[in-house]
Amino acid sequence: MAEPILMLALSPTMEEGTITRWHKKEGDTVANGDLLCEVETDKAVMEYESVNQGTLLAILVPDGGRARVGAPIAVVGKPGEDVSAFQPEVRAMAPEAPRQEPAVASAAQAREPAAARGGEAAPMGAAAPSSGLRRIKASPLARRLARERSLDLGGVRGSGPGGRVVKRDLELAGAAGLAAEGRAAAVPGAGAGKPAPAGGAGARAFGPAGGRRLPISGKRRVIAQRVWESKQNAPHYYIKIDLIADRLLEARQRLNARLPAQGGEGKVSLNSFLIKLSAETLKRHPVVNSSWQGDHIFSYDRADIGLAVAQEDGLITPVVRDCGAKGILAIERELVDLIARARANRLRPEEYTGATFTITNLGSYGILEFSAIINPPGSAILAVGRVRREPVVEEGDQLRIRSKLILTLSCDHRVVDGAVGAAFLSDLKAMIEDPIEALL
Amino acid sequence: MASYEYDLLVLGAGPGGYVAAIRAAQLGLKAAVIEKDKPGGVCLNIGCIPSKALLHEAEVVRTAEELKALGAAVDLSRLDYSQAFSKSRKAADTLSRGVVYLLKKNKVELVAGEGLIKGPHEIAVKGGKTLTGKFLLVATGSRPRPLPGFDFDEQAVLSSNGALMLEKLPRRVCILGGGAIGVEFAHIMSAFGVEVHLVEMLEQLLPLEDSEAVEVLARSFKKRGINIYTGTKASGYSRDGSVLKVSLEGKSGGKTLEVEQILLVVGRMPNTEGIGLESLGLKTERGFIPVGDYCQTSVPGVYAIGDVVPTPMLAHVASKEGEIAAEHMAGRPGRPRLDPLGIPGAVYCEPQLASFGYTEKKAREAGIAFEKAVCPYRAAGKSVAVGRPEGLVKILVDKESREIIGAHVVGAEATELIHELLLARSAELLPEDVATMIHAHPTLSEAVMEAARVAEGWAIQI
Numbered sequence: 001m002a003e004p005i006l007m008l009a010l011s012p013t014m015e016e017g018t019i020t021r022w023h024k025k026e027g028d029t030v031a032n033g034d035l036l037c038e039v040e041t042d043k044a045v046m047e048y049e050s051v052n053q054g055t056l057l058a059i060l061v062p063d064g065g066r067a068r069v070g071a072p073i074a075v076v077g078k079p080g081e082d083v084s085a086f087q088p089e090v091r092a093m094a095p096e097a098p099r100q101e102p103a104v105a106s107a108a109q110a111r112e113p114a115a116a117r118g119g120e121a122a123p124m125g126a127a128a129p130s131s132g133l134r135r136i137k138a139s140p141l142a143r144r145l146a147r148e149r150s151l152d153l154g155g156v157r158g159s160g161p162g163g164r165v166v167k168r169d170l171e172l173a174g175a176a177g178l179a180a181e182g183r184a185a186a187v188p189g190a191g192a193g194k195p196a197p198a199g200g201a202g203a204r205a206f207g208p209a210g211g212r213r214l215p216i217s218g219k220r221r222v223i224a225q226r227v228w229e230s231k232q233n234a235p236h237y238y239i240k241i242d243l244i245a246d247r248l249l250e251a252r253q254r255l256n257a258r259l260p261a262q263g264g265e266g267k268v269s270l271n272s273f274l275i276k277l278s279a280e281t282l283k284r285h286p287v288v289n290s291s292w293q294g295d296h297i298f299s300y301d302r303a304d305i306g307l308a309v310a311q312e313d314g315l316i317t318p319v320v321r322d323c324g325a326k327g328i329l330a331i332e333r334e335l336v337d338l339i340a341r342a343r344a345n346r347l348r349p350e351e352y353t354g355a356t357f358t359i360t361n362l363g364s365y366g367i368l369e370f371s372a373i374i375n376p377p378g379s380a381i382l383a384v385g386r387v388r389r390e391p392v393v394e395e396g397d398q399l400r401i402r403s404k405l406i407l408t409l410s411c412d413h414r415v416v417d418g419a420v421g422a423a424f425l426s427d428l429k430a431m432i433e434d435p436i437e438a439l440l
Numbered sequence: 441m442a443s444y445e446y447d448l449l450v451l452g453a454g455p456g457g458y459v460a461a462i463r464a465a466q467l468g469l470k471a472a473v474i475e476k477d478k479p480g481g482v483c484l485n486i487g488c489i490p491s492k493a494l495l496h497e498a499e500v501v502r503t504a505e506e507l508k509a510l511g512a513a514v515d516l517s518r519l520d521y522s523q524a525f526s527k528s529r530k531a532a533d534t535l536s537r538g539v540v541y542l543l544k545k546n547k548v549e550l551v552a553g554e555g556l557i558k559g560p561h562e563i564a565v566k567g568g569k570t571l572t573g574k575f576l577l578v579a580t581g582s583r584p585r586p587l588p589g590f591d592f593d594e595q596a597v598l599s600s601n602g603a604l605m606l607e608k609l610p611r612r613v614c615i616l617g618g619g620a621i622g623v624e625f626a627h628i629m630s631a632f633g634v635e636v637h638l639v640e641m642l643e644q645l646l647p648l649e650d651s652e653a654v655e656v657l658a659r660s661f662k663k664r665g666i667n668i669y670t671g672t673k674a675s676g677y678s679r680d681g682s683v684l685k686v687s688l689e690g691k692s693g694g695k696t697l698e699v700e701q702i703l704l705v706v707g708r709m710p711n712t713e714g715i716g717l718e719s720l721g722l723k724t725e726r727g728f729i730p731v732g733d734y735c736q737t738s739v740p741g742v743y744a745i746g747d748v749v750p751t752p753m754l755a756h757v758a759s760k761e762g763e764i765a766a767e768h769m770a771g772r773p774g775r776p777r778l779d780p781l782g783i784p785g786a787v788y789c790e791p792q793l794a795s796f797g798y799t800e801k802k803a804r805e806a807g808i809a810f811e812k813a814v815c816p817y818r819a820a821g822k823s824v825a826v827g828r829p830e831g832l833v834k835i836l837v838d839k840e841s842r843e844i845i846g847a848h849v850v851g852a853e854a855t856e857l858i859h860e861l862l863l864a865r866s867a868e869l870l871p872e873d874v875a876t877m878i879h880a881h882p883t884l885s886e887a888v889m890e891a892a893r894v895a896e897g898w899a900i901q902i
Contacts, residue, residue, distance in 0.1 A: 139868030141843050148841070166868055167843070 002057055002077030004086055007067040010039055010046040011349035017041050018066045018218065019073065028056045030076055037073075042222040043316060043352060045345040052076040058083040138165035145170055150216050155225040157232070219314040227373050234292070234379075234412040238371045239421050243429040245387055245405040248273060251435045255328070270387075271307055272332040274359055277431045278382060279303040279323035280438045282357060285424040289356050291377040292414045298377075306355025306375055307335065309342045316342045317375055319355045363387060369406035379415040380424075383408040405432070446472045448769060449563050449573035451555045451715065454481020456746030456758030457579030458539050458548075460766045465546040467770035472571060473548055474555035474563055479539040481581055483755040485532050486601045491624055493528035494604075495788050498631035502790065506827065521632055522607045557716030560741050575741050575769045578729060579762065580715055582708040582747035587616065589676045590704050596677075596684055597702045600625070609634050610700035614686045616674050617705040618645040620787045623657070625703055627789030630666050637667045637697045639674055639688065641706075646787060650799040652814070652834060653850040657793055660830060669695075677702060710748040725750070733777040734768035735761050743769070752783055781845060782866050786855040791831050794858035797846030797865070798836055809839040813871070813895035815887050817851045819902045822882035828852035833891040835861060835871060842870045853884050860888050871895035 007017055017039040024036055034050045054076040061073040075083045136153045138146070142165045146153045151170060158165035159172075216224075248270075256267040282289040282303045290299045303324045306317035318338035320331055341347050358375040363386035372383040385406040392402040407428065411421040431437040448464045450457045453475035461471040478485050504514045543550050553565040557576065564570040584599035586592060594602035600621050609632055615622045618640025626638045638645070638661075645661075645668065646654050658668060671691035678685045686697040710727045720739045722729060728750040735743045743765040746758030760778060781797040803810050817823040817831035831851015838845050847861040864874050874892035879885050886901075893899045 140870045140873055141841065141868035144870060145841055160868075 002075050002081040002083055002086070003052065004060075004072035005036070005050070005052055005074040005076055007039070007061075007069050007071050007073050008048065009069045010048065011041045011043055014041040014069060016066055016068050016218065017046075019061050019063060020045055021063055022059060024056050026056055026059055027079075030054060030056050040218060040345075041349075042218040043349065044219075044347050046348075050076075055079045057081060058086065060086060136165065137163055139167065141167050142170055149213075152221060152225070155221075155228065217313055219311075219316075223314050226376070230374050230376050234374050234376070235414060236371075236374060236410050237413050237418065237421075238408055238410050239418070239425055240369065240406060240408045241425050241429050242404060242406050244392065244433050245403045247434055248277075248432045249387070249403055268328060268332045269335070270363075271359065271361055271384075272328055272335055273435075274361070274382070274384060274432075275305045275307065275320060275323050275331055275335070276326075276328045277428060277435070277438055278357060278359060279305060281424055281428040281431060283324050284427055285420065287420050288380050288411070288416055288424045290379055290415050291356070292379060292412055293377075297415055300356040302356075304354060304356045306352070306358040306378070307339075308358065308360035308372075308375075309339050311343060311345065316347060316352050317355055317358055318342050318347060318352050358382070359384060363405075369408055371408050372410050374410050374412055379412040380421065381410045382428075383410065444561055444572040444574045446470050446549075446571060446573040448472070448575045448577060448766070449474065449555075449571055450577045450579055451557065451563060452481065452579035452581055452746075453479040453539065453543075453550065454579060454581045454746060454758060455483045455755040456581070456762045457481070457577065458543060458762075459759040460577055460579065460745060460762030461548040462542060462546045463763045463766035464769060465548050467766065467772060469575075469766070469770055471548045472551055472573070473543065474551045474553065474565060474571070476552075476554040476566075478536045479543065479550060480532075480536040481755075482583075484535050484539065486604050488755055489535055490528035490532045490604050491600075491628070492788060493531040494524055494628045495624065497524035497527065498628045499790060501631050519632070521609050524632070525605075525607050528604070555715070558719055560720055560739055563716075575743065577762075577765060578712075578715070578717075578737075578742070578744040578748055579746050579758070580711040580748055581758075582710050582753055584705070585707040585709045587704055587706055590616065590674070590702065592704065595701075596679070597704055600703075600705055603703050603705075611635060612699040613637070613701050613703055614639060614674070614684070614697050614699040615703045615705065617707065618642075618647070618668070618670065619705065619707065620646065620785070621705040622703070623661075623787055624789050625705065626661065626666050630661075630664060635665075635667075635699075637669065637686075637699065639669045639672050639686075639692075641671070641673050641690070643671050645670065646793065648799075649785070649787075649793060649795055650834065650846075650848040651801065653793055653795065653832065653848040656830060656832060656850045657787075657789070657791055660791055674702075708747065708753055712748050735765040736768065751778065752785070754783070754785065757783055779866070782862065784858055784862055786858070788855060791828075791851045792854035793848075793850045794855045795846070795848040796858065796862055797844070799846060799848070800836065803836055803845060808845065810845060811837050811839055811895065813837065813891050815891035815894055815899070815902060817884070817887050819890050819899075820882065820884055820886040822884055823852065823887070825882065826852070831887075833857065833861075833887045835891050835895050837871055837895050842872070843868070844871065849888075851884075851887075857884055857888055860885060 010017065020038045020040050022037045024030055024034065030036065030050045030052060032050060032053055036048045036050045039046050039048050055078060056074060057077050058075040060075065061067045067073050072086055075086045137158055138153050139160060142153065145167060153165050156165050156169050159169050160166035252268060252270065252273055259267065286299055289303055290297050302322040304319050304321045305323045306319045308315055308317050320334050323331055338351060355375055355378050357378050358381040360372045360381060361384040362370055363384055366386055369385040370383050372381045374381050387403050387405050389401055390404045391399050394400050407425065409421055409425045447469035448461065448471040450461045450471060450473040453473045457473055458479060461473045464471045483489060501516065501519065504516055507514050540550060551565055551571065553568050555563045555565050558564050558570065560576060561572050561574065562570055584592065584601060590597050592599045603625055609629055612635040613629055614637045615626055616639050618638055622638060623645055626636045630636045644651055644654050645658055661668060669688060669692040673689045674686050675689045676687060682700065683698050684700065684702060686699060686702060688695045688697065712724050712727055712729060717724065720742060722737055722739055729737055729744040729748050731737055731744050731749050735745050735749065737744050745761035745765050747753045751757050751761065764777065784794060784796045787793040800812060812834060814832055814834045818829045823829045823831065828851065831854065834848040835844060836846035844861060844865045847858060849857045860874065871892040874889060875896045877889065879889040890899060890901050
């Protein structure tokens with residue numbers, strides 16, 4: 001009997017997926033474990049291996065199409081079986097959108113790219129309760145705006161009566177990067193003065209400013225939601241320290257000189273050193289390696305350190321597990337592999353989630369120093385600037401040229417108090433300035 | 441830390457001040473209100489309330505015409521305006537006592553006397569003691585704006601105050617100013633048989649209202665014999681015995697009106713002089729006190745609300761600002777600030793006119809892409825049945841978001857009908873929601889539903 005192949009949750013936070021490429025076509029035989037298609041989830045491109053067997057009778061969601069988790073994407077069965085009973089789910093068919101077209105009639109029609117099916121159904125159906133399990137309270141206007149701008153209301157905190165999401169919240173969330181200049185005037189508090197009388201500046205919500213509507217990728221949406229949630233929920237504070245990095249650079253040079261020549265790529269990176277030394281410092285300051293959990297604080301018994309990696313269309317933080325127990329070469333090996341796969345969008349969810357501490361380094365862009373947004377569930381993130389050569393006044397008023405580096409630690413004050421964060425950063429500085437400290 | 445007798449001192453017991461004091465008391469603040477006149481302010485004593493009493497009496501007189509149409513012999517020859525006047529005073533007195541009761545019930549102290557601000561925490565009561573408070577709220581309201589050449593003497597040239605205290609109406613009156621106050625007095629006086637000449641400097645009556653709605657009202661006024669001169673100014677007046685000769689300039693220039701009294705209602709001005717603002721170092725802008733989202737002035741702890749701040753000079757705006765300020769003082773600034781497009785305005789004459797948000801003109805000036813949906817009253821069967829078919833409901837909708845950005849209702853009960861659309865706006869409902877909600881039949885509200893259907897493109901009754 002013909003049966004549907006459903007979109008699976010290929011990552012823990014996935015609610016929807018885009019099929020980037022089918023590896024099977026209609027009529028192909030499918031065996032258990034065969035690569036069916038590639039699916040772009042909220043964070044990465046995943047391979048979808050078949051758990052069904054038989055002949056692929058129909059593809060319901062074509063390349064580039066989207067499907068909710070649990071929605072049918074294809075039909076498998078015996079050749080010649082009737083597939084007319086299977087229809088792709090038309091998304092945005094939520095109760096609040098009653099005017100939309102009823103379900104698309106046939107698989108053939110569904111083969112058009114989603115975007116071709118007209119404005120309403122195509123973009124994400126973001127206003128729909130995304131999982132179908134949770135009812136999102138939102139005003140009709142907020143729903144409409146969310147639908148228009150392809151925003152997910154699920155990530156927006158409602159300030160209306162009974163926690164309802166209202167228009168203002170969408171503007172506060174600023175989750176959409178659309179026509180920002182046109183809407184800026186409507187952000188409450190933008191003008192500190194009195195509300196303008198009707199017709200005055202500030203009353204206009206959606207300006208006709210020129211520009212393009214850019215669709216929001218699943219990844220962009222997740223990034224927006226995560227940084228927004230972090231900045232909303234975790235009271236951030238920032239502490240900064242300037243240090244002399246010559247000994248660390250020297251240690252790196254000496255280590256790399258001992259490694260068999262494998263070309264430049266084979267050298268241990270500065271990031272691996274920072275990860276290793278951070279892990280050692282975290283051992284001495286376990287509070288920094290903890291997470292705020294609402295009713296308790298969870299103290300991790302190992303340091304899983306994430307490193308922010310820029311991708312073409314976003315960023316991802318691959319995680320090196322248990323850095324305290326690993327040597328620097330092991331860390332470097334893992335990091336090289338993780339970064340390469342991160343850039344190719346090939347990380348598995350467990351490889352980029354659950355960092356207990358995160359490092360982000362913009363030194364290669366010449367950034368002197370910066371403050372980062374904490375990457376939950378961690379309570380702190382270390383922002384690394386560029387190494388610069390600078391004159392330093394040393395003992396006996398001697399002027400020396402040294403390599404200097406500014407580190408900025410962003411802490412979640414719910415977990416890490418100022419003195420604790422400062423002690424951590426100060427110890428990290430000591431280790432970097434003299435790596436022997438790590439042995440003590 | 442300094443200690444004060446009160447948490448909050450409110451200067452002025454109008455609809456802003458007394459509401460703020462009660463809200464503050466509800467939130468646990470110890471409040472006192474200083475008032476030099478009767479509690480309730482202009483609104484209650486020489487504004488909204490007595491004028492609405494007179495408007496009601498005017499309506500009663502006007503319906504006598506309908507009785508005549510039914511064959512009843514109605515004799516209006518002994519109609520006595522002074523009776524209507526005393527009823528209006530009674531209403532004002534009753535409600536003013538109501539305010540005293542409310543203040544008492546909420547344990548707000550009412551201090552009678554003229555208050556003078558001495559500093560950010562101090563108000564001296566003339567001939568009395570000096571009160572101290574942690575917060576200060578300026579709610580001193582406004583007064584009629586004078587016009588050069590037309591000094592208020594409350595004999596020949598009346599302000600709205602004087603007009604409301606008239607026990608006998610003139611036979612002929614010239615009303616200078618076609619805003620809400622002027623239009624309401626024109627309606628009242630005309631209903632009581634006064635020959636009314638209504639002069640407005642700008643191109644339409646009720647210059648801030650939507651011109652399509654005002655057109656309905658102006659037509660009705662003209663039909664009733666009210667003389668309207670728009671685009672016209674009065675350049676001055678001279679006395680000729682008991683007759684005042686008002687000379688006009690502009691569109692109706694060259695004309696001279698002969699009347700018994702002049703009613704000057706060209707606006708109101710904030711009461712911000714002589715109350716001690718200089719002791720706070722607080723500067724005013726064109727007489728108004730600039731404030732922030734929660735009505736805070738530039739002086740920490742000092743707030744200002746109502747007619748002394750540059751928001752629409754309306755009692756309900758003052759009350760809302762009073763709530764916002766009190767909640768902010770009590771550390772509960774949960775509520776969003778005033779939505780400038782969500783402030784209703786109401787003009788109580790027949791036909792009534794009510795609105796909020798953008799007019800067509802303002803929306804165009806703001807460069808908004810909008811759609812308008814208009815439904816005439818006639819489409820609601822009830823308006824014809826009760827003999828009030830003139831009027832319309834108009835909704836302005838943002839083309840892109842479908843947000844209701846303005847609404848204008850003119851006709852019978854317009855000041856009540858507006859609230860369905862205002863609720864729709866404030867709850868962020870879309871025209872579709874109003875269009876699909878079942879409305880009882882027959883009601884005037886059906887015209888509201890129908891206008892929403894027009895907005896949605898599926899009008900049924902028109």
